[in-house]
Amino acid sequence: MRVDVVSIFPSYFDGLELSLLGKARASGILELRVHDLRDWTSDRHRTVDDTPYGGGAGMVMKPEPWGLALDELTSDAGGDAPTIIFPSPAGEVFRQATARQLAVREHLIIGCGRYEGIDERVFEYAATLGEVRLMSLGDYVLNGGEVAAMAMIEAVGRLIPGVVGNPESLVEESHEDGLLEYPSYTKPSTWRERAVPDVLLSGNHGAIVSWRREQQIERTRTRRPDLLPE
Numbered sequence: 001m002r003v004d005v006v007s008i009f010p011s012y013f014d015g016l017e018l019s020l021l022g023k024a025r026a027s028g029i030l031e032l033r034v035h036d037l038r039d040w041t042s043d044r045h046r047t048v049d050d051t052p053y054g055g056g057a058g059m060v061m062k063p064e065p066w067g068l069a070l071d072e073l074t075s076d077a078g079g080d081a082p083t084i085i086f087p088s089p090a091g092e093v094f095r096q097a098t099a100r101q102l103a104v105r106e107h108l109i110i111g112c113g114r115y116e117g118i119d120e121r122v123f124e125y126a127a128t129l130g131e132v133r134l135m136s137l138g139d140y141v142l143n144g145g146e147v148a149a150m151a152m153i154e155a156v157g158r159l160i161p162g163v164v165g166n167p168e169s170l171v172e173e174s175h176e177d178g179l180l181e182y183p184s185y186t187k188p189s190t191w192r193e194r195a196v197p198d199v200l201l202s203g204n205h206g207a208i209v210s211w212r213r214e215q216q217i218e219r220t221r222t223r224r225p226d227l228l229p230e
């Protein structure tokens with residue numbers, strides 16, 4: 001998978017050189033390229049924003065640099081059209097199912113906005129170059145798209161075959177089966193007078209599977225009843 005990220009703060013993404021995603025990049029499983037939007041400006045001040053038509057507070061990202069960036073990043077001939085993602089508080093909510101959908105795509109482009117957002121015509125133009133999806137991480141407001149992009153890249157990247165050593169570990173996770181995950185324990189069996197549940201020490205695999213499922217359902221019922229079917 002190739003992922004192109006465009007941002008006016010490219011160094012935000014330095015952390016993606018670490019750990020599993022760093023290894024995936026080194027092995028070539030994941031080709032992640034981070035671009036500075038200002039590289040597609042032509043004025044001395046490398047301007048990327050301007051005042052909003054219709055008035056209002058703050059600034060809006062100019063369409064010209066985005067248009068040139070998208071043209072260049074989609075110009076490689078061959079292959080399917082990319083999925084072009086713009087983090088946005090006004091987007092669809094990014095969920096595990098979204099990550100699974102995106103993990104099978106060949107080419108993702110993630111455009112990180114700042115200020116009050118990106119000129120709307122950029123999304124319209126981008127739709128002539130690929131599938132456009134405005135994505136929200138949740139109902140809270142960030143200062144820009146970079147943190148959301150990092151989260152999405154990690155959530156998608158870890159699902160690419162070969163990135164996570166043991167694919168089994170991708171199965172029993174929160175949200176993979178629609179429920180929150182069960183609690184985990186490791187040695188010592190008693191810690192600060194707190195013992196590990198006996199069932200986990202019993203060696204009775206059937207009882208352990210049942211207990212874990214009960215824990216998933218109970219946790220989901222108390223913490224995320226919205227995830228349970230009606």
Ligand SMILES: Nc1cc(-c2ccc3cc[nH]c3c2)n[nH]1
Pocket residue numbers: 087088089112113114115116117135136137138139140141142143144145148
């Ligand atoms: N879920 C969520 C996304 C955002 C977001 C995304 C892009 C920009 C650009 C300027 N402000 C932004 C905020 N906030 N919250």
